[in-house]
Amino acid sequence: xxxxxxxxxxxxxxxxxxxxMIRKNTKQKILIIEKGQPVEKRRCPKSATKQCxxxxxxxxxxxxxxxxxxxxxxxxxxxxxxxGDLPSLIGDxxxxxxxxxxxxxxxxxxxxxxxxxxxxPEEVKDIRKRAIQAGLKLVDCPIRHLGTEKxxxxxxxxxxxxxxxxxxxxFGYECQNIILEDGKCKGVIISNGKETLEISSNHTVVATxxxxxxxxxxxxxxxxxxxxxxxxxxxxxxxxxxxxMEKVNSVLYESKLxxxxxxxxxxxxxxxxxxxxxxxxxxxxxxxxxxNGHSYxxxxxxxxxxxxxxxxxxxxxxxxxxxxxxxxxxLTNMLGAGHILVQRFGDILDGKRTWPKExxxxxxxxxxxxxxxxxxxxxxxxxxxxNIINFIQAVDHVVPGFASSETLLYSPELKxxxxxxxMDTDFNTNIHGLHCLGDSSGWTRGLMMASVMGVxxxxxxxxxxxx
Numbered sequence: 001x002x003x004x005x006x007x008x009x010x011x012x013x014x015x016x017x018x019x020x021m022i023r024k025n026t027k028q029k030i031l032i033i034e035k036g037q038p039v040e041k042r043r044c045p046k047s048a049t050k051q052c053x054x055x056x057x058x059x060x061x062x063x064x065x066x067x068x069x070x071x072x073x074x075x076x077x078x079x080x081x082x083x084g085d086l087p088s089l090i091g092d093x094x095x096x097x098x099x100x101x102x103x104x105x106x107x108x109x110x111x112x113x114x115x116x117x118x119x120x121p122e123e124v125k126d127i128r129k130r131a132i133q134a135g136l137k138l139v140d141c142p143i144r145h146l147g148t149e150k151x152x153x154x155x156x157x158x159x160x161x162x163x164x165x166x167x168x169x170x171f172g173y174e175c176q177n178i179i180l181e182d183g184k185c186k187g188v189i190i191s192n193g194k195e196t197l198e199i200s201s202n203h204t205v206v207a208t209x210x211x212x213x214x215x216x217x218x219x220x221x222x223x224x225x226x227x228x229x230x231x232x233x234x235x236x237x238x239x240x241x242x243x244x245m246e247k248v249n250s251v252l253y254e255s256k257l258x259x260x261x262x263x264x265x266x267x268x269x270x271x272x273x274x275x276x277x278x279x280x281x282x283x284x285x286x287x288x289x290x291x292n293g294h295s296y297x298x299x300x301x302x303x304x305x306x307x308x309x310x311x312x313x314x315x316x317x318x319x320x321x322x323x324x325x326x327x328x329x330x331l332t333n334m335l336g337a338g339h340i341l342v343q344r345f346g347d348i349l350d351g352k353r354t355w356p357k358e359x360x361x362x363x364x365x366x367x368x369x370x371x372x373x374x375x376x377x378x379x380x381x382x383x384x385x386x387n388i389i390n391f392i393q394a395v396d397h398v399v400p401g402f403a404s405s406e407t408l409l410y411s412p413e414l415k416x417x418x419x420x421x422x423m424d425t426d427f428n429t430n431i432h433g434l435h436c437l438g439d440s441s442g443w444t445r446g447l448m449m450a451s452v453m454g455v456x457x458x459x460x461x462x463x464x465x466x467x
Contacts, residue, residue, distance in 0.1 A: 001197065001198075001199050001200065002029075002199075002200045002201065003029045003030065003031040003168075003199060003200070003201050004028035004029045004030065004201065004202050004203070005017075005018075005021075005028055005029070005030045005031070005201060005202065005203045005204075005205065005461060006031050006032075006033065006187060006188055006199050006201040006203075006204050006205070007030065007031070007032045007033065007204075007205045007207060008033050008175045008188060008204070008205065008206045008207065008208055008212075009032075009033070009034065009067070009206065009207040009208040009209060009212060009438070009440070010032050010033075010034035010036075010064070010065045010066065010067065010169065011066065011067030011068070011207055011208070011209040011438055011439075011450065012066065012067065012438065012447050012450040012451040012454060013205075013207035013209075013437035013438030013439075013440075013441075013444070013450040013451065013453050013454040013457075014032055014205060014207035014437070014438070014454060015032075015065075015066065015155075015158060015162070015451075015454060016102065016105070016450075016451045016452075016453075016454030016455050016458065017205055017207070017437065017454040017455075017457045017458045017461070018030050018032060018162055018167050018454075018458065019105065019158065019161070019162065019454070019455075019458065020454065020455045020457075020458030020459055020462075021458040021461060021462055022161075022162070022165045022166075022167070023458075024458065024459065024462040025462075026461070026462050026465060027465065028461070028465055029166075029168075030166075030167045030168065031167075031168045031169075031170065031199065031201075032162075032167060032168070032169045032170070033170050033173050033174075033175055033188065033190055033199075034064065034065060034169060034170070034171050034172075034173070035058065035063060035172065035173060035174040035175075036058060036063035036064030036065065036171065036172075037063075037064045037065070037171055037172070038064070038065050038159060038169075038171055039064060039065040039066055039152055039155050039156045039159055040156055040159075041064075042064040042065075042152075055283070058285060062209075062211050062282050062283075062284070063211060064171075065155060065159050065169070065171075066151075066152075066155035066158075066159075067209045067211070068209065068210070068211070068282070068292075074145065074146030074147050074148055074150065074151035074154075074295075074447070075143050075144070075145055075146070075254065075272070075295075075446075075447070076103065076106060076111070076143065076144040076145075076146065076447055076448045077141050077142075077143060077446060077447075077448050077449070078099055078100075078103060078115065078141065078142040078143065078144060078448065079096075079099070079139070079140065079141040079142065080092050080095040080096040080099060081139050081140075081141065082139060082141045082256060082446070082449075083444055083445055083446045083448055083449030083450075084439075084443055084444040084445040084446070084449050085420075085443055085444075086443045086444050086449050086452065086453060089423070089425060089443060090425055090456070095449075095452065098452045098455060098456060099448060099449075099452055101455065102448065102451050102452050102455050103144065103448075105451075105455075106144065106146075106154070106451075109154050109157045109158055109161075110150075110153065110154045110157060111144055111146055111154060112144060112145060112146065112147070112150070112297075114144075114145075115142045115143065115144055116142065116143045116144070116145055116252070116253030116254070117140070117141060117142045117143050117251075117252045117253050117254065118142050120250075120251040120252075123247070123251040124138075124140070124251060124252065127247070127248065127251065127252065127255070127398060130397055130398040131257060131398050133397060134259075134394040134395070134397035134398055135259060135260075135261075135394055136257045136258065136259040136394055136395070136398065137257065137258045137259070138255065138256070138257055138398075139256040139257075139258060141254070141256050143253050143254055145253065145295070145297070146297075147295065147296050147297030147298075148294045148295065148296050148297075149296050149297060149298070149299075150297050170190070172192045173190040173191065173192045173197075174190065174191055174192070175188050175189070175190050175206075175208075175215075176188075176189045176190060176191050176196070177189045177219065177222075178204060178206075178219060178223065178431075178434065179198065179200070180223055180431065183431065183432060184431065184432040184433050185201075185203075185204045185431050185432065185433040185434035186200055186201070186433070187199045187200040187201045187204060188201070188204060201433075202433060203433050203434075203435065203461060204433060204434050204435070205435045205436075205437055205457060206219075206434070206435070206436045206437070206440060206441075207436075207437040207438045207440060207441075207450075207454065208438075208440040209438055209439050209440055209450075210415065210416045210439045210440070211284065211285070212440045213322055213416040213439070213440050214322050214326075214416065216419075216421075216436065216440045216441075217322060217419050220419060220421065223431065224430075225421060225429055225430065225431055225434070225436075226421070226422040226429065226430040227419045227420060227421045227422055227442070228419060228420050228422065229313065229314055229315055229319045229320075229321060229419050229420075230313075230321060230419045230420045230442040231311050231312065231313050231321065232311075232312050232321035232322060232324060232325045232414070232415070232416060233271075233309035233310065233311055233312075233325075233413075233414065233415035234309070234310050234312060234325055234328060234380070234381070234384045234412070234413075234414060235268075235307055235308045235309035235310050235384070235388060235413045235414075236291075236307070236308055236376065236380075236388055236409040236410060236411050236412075236413050237279055237291040237292070237293055237305055237306070237307050237409070237410040237411075237413045238305065238306055238307070238308055238392070238402075238407060238408065238409055238410075239279055239303050239304070239305040239364065239366065239367065239407070239408040239410065240303065240304055240305075240364065240401070240402060240404070240407050240408075241302060241303055241304075241363060241364055242275065242276060242301075242302055242303060242304050243401075244304070244399060244400075244401040244402060244404070245273075245275065245304040245399060245402075247399075248398075248399055249273075249275040249276075249304060253273070253275065254270075254272075254273040254306075255270060255273060255306075255398070255399070256269070256270060256271075257269065257270045257395060257398065258270075259391050259394055261386075261387055261390035261391050261394060262390065263386070264383055264386065264387055266310050266311055266312065266383070266387050267310070267311040268308065268309065268310050268311070268387050268388065268391040269308070269309055269311075270306050270307065270308055270309075270395070271306065271307040271308075271309050271415075272292070272293055272306060272307050273304065273305075273306035274293040274294060274295035274304060274305050274306065275295060275304045276295065276300030276301055276302075276303070276304065277293050277294055277295035277296075277300075277301060277303070277304060277305050277367070278293065278294050278295075278296075278301055278305070278367040278368070279291060279292075279293050279305050279340075279366065279367045279368035279371070279410055280292050280293060280294050280368065281339075281340050281368065281370075286326070287333075287338075288326060288329045288330060288333065289329075289333050289336075289338060289339065289340060290329060290340075290412055290413065290414050291340045291368070291371075291410040291411065291412065291413050292413070293305040293306065293307065301367050302365070303364065303365075303367055305367070307413050308388055308391055308392065308413075309413065309415060310383075310384045310387045310388060310391075312324070312325075312384075321419075322416050322419075325414045325416060326414075326416075328379060328380065328381065328412060328414070329412040329414050331379040332376065332379040332380070332411050332412040333412075334379075335374055335375070335376075335378055335379055336371075336372040336374060337372065339370055339371060339372045340368060340370075340371045340372065340410050340411070340412075341371065341372055341373075341374045341375075341376045341379070341410065341411050341412075342354065342359070342366055342368070342371040342372065342373055342374070342376075342408055342409065342410045342411075343373070343374060343375060343376045343377075343408070343409050343411075344358065344359070344362070344405060344406050344407065344408060344409075345392065345403060345404065345405060345406070345407040345408070345409060346404070346405025346406060346407075347375075347405075348376075348377055348385075348389065348409065349389070349405075352375075353373070353374050353375035354373040354374065354375070355373055356373045358373070359373055362406040363406060364406050364407070364408060366408055366410075368410060371410060376409060376410075376411040379411065379412070380411060380412075388409075392407070415445070419442055420441070420442030420443065421436040421441045421442055421443075423435070423436065423441070423443075426460050427453070427456070427457050427460065435457060437450070437453045437454055437457055438450035438453055438454070441453070
């Protein structure tokens with residue numbers, strides 16, 4: 001089988017590559033390979049079972065058309081300061097220009113016209129003042145909130161648009177490897193467990209998302225695709241009552257705070273804040289359970305959750321940050337008997353584990369009902385734990401009550417970013433015909449910037465077509 005373009009992964013980067021090519025009137029035959037299901041067939045049984053059943057062969061929350069985006073809280077960050085390091089490759093002004101353009105596409109497919117985090121300059125000034133006093137940086141970032149349930153409808157509309165315009169999508173197929181001949185990528189080898197196929201192509205785009213970071217790392221090693229060790233984020237999902245976060249939620253919706261707490265001065269940041277949201281569990285292919293958070297448009301809880309992530313970089317002699325984070329996750333899962341661990345902040349400071357009875361007596365009720373009360377400090381590295389504790393206490397100066405004794409910390413919250421693939425501004429790797437996009441490339445983090453990378457890739461491929 002031959003296609004002009006094969007896209008591996010139907011996450012935002014892959015989707016928007018095909019979408020932009022259609023909008024630019026491409027004549028190329030495009031094939032998307034996706035190991036999961038169409039967005040309309042993705043179902044998480046936890047809504048009925050009330051606990052994670054570790055779906056096989058993959059987790060429906062993270063795998064399928066639109067990737068983790070369809071089941072995430074669906075926030076589009078509208079600032080080039082947020083979402084990874086793509087601006088350092090293409091330039092800040094161009095990155096912002098493409099964010100603005102990509103945002104209009106989301107609006108065309110039904111995104112909410114309301115933008116969060118704007119229109120409160122005096123309140124923002126006060127929050128920023130508190131952040132500065134606490135040694136933290138507040139990043140201004142307008143946000144368009146899709147909402148978990150609304151995001152699924154939006155991506156379904158994009159899925160149907162692609163199909164109606166001739167894009168072929170092969171669901172249930174996993175990419176086994178790329179095909180190399182004379183230093184050029186000539187296509188991919190895919191399998192659905194029953195049959196194995198070779199797909200030839202002029203161009204191959206790998207956009208496998210965070211779920212595919214480990215796989216892409218192995219492909220880079222096998223085929224000598226130029227790359228460098230990337231960053232891995234290790235942290236926790238914090239949950240507090242909405243009353244604690246009331247001002248920040250109403251003024252900013254998401255408070256993006258960055259700090260470098262003593263004594264280690266690693267970068268620590270807040271990420272993915274969900275006002276009135278729900279803590280959730282995701283499962284990776286190797287049965288690794290990780291914590292995440294969702295926020296719906298209509299359904300609301302009494303709590304706000306957000307991630308606190310500590311960035312770690314490794315180079316010599318150890319250069320496998322993904323494997324490092326996986327081991328931490330595995331140890332935490334072992335302590336929780338395969339479930340997410342949860343612990344009260346006060347218990348961490350007191351050097352004791354949390355017991356279920358103590359959770360039941362608190363003002364704060366966990367929204368992840370099957371989380372196991374325990375001791376996350378028995379699994380998280382000392383360096384990460386100290387960074388997280390000191391950061392939480394700094395945030396308490398910005399949001400009084402954030403470091404309350406009953407504040408909940410869920411673990412493990414891990415963000416796998418692939419070793420960064422070396423590319424030029426046209427997203428060409430050192431392998432002719434091979435391009436790597438989105439979070440799996442190591443250049444982006446999140447829906448909007450991954451989508452932007454796809455849009456730019458689509459334009460580049462159409463430009464080559466028209467030469």
